[in-house]
Amino acid sequence: MRPGDAIVLYTDGIPESQDGGSNQYGEVRLRSLLTTANSLPAGQLIKRALEDVMGFRNVNAQSDDITMLVLRRQK
Secondary structure (H helix, E strand, O other): OOOOEEEEEOOOOOOOOOOOOOOOOOOOHHHHHHHOOOOOOHHHHHHHHHHHHHHHHOOOOOOOOOEEEEEOOOO
């Protein structure tokens, strides 16, 4: 890993989160979010990802655990 690189671990509850129409959040959307928000500190990256998942789900109930861990190499 180079300085600034991150490892992101998450449970299947994130990409499998569903909206009211049974559409899944998905790996592609998660990957896109992680790519665009990559410069954020680890804690803010997690917060941004969870906010996006919750916004996607809207009022649909959570059906699985949602866990994320971000490890970022400093210098």
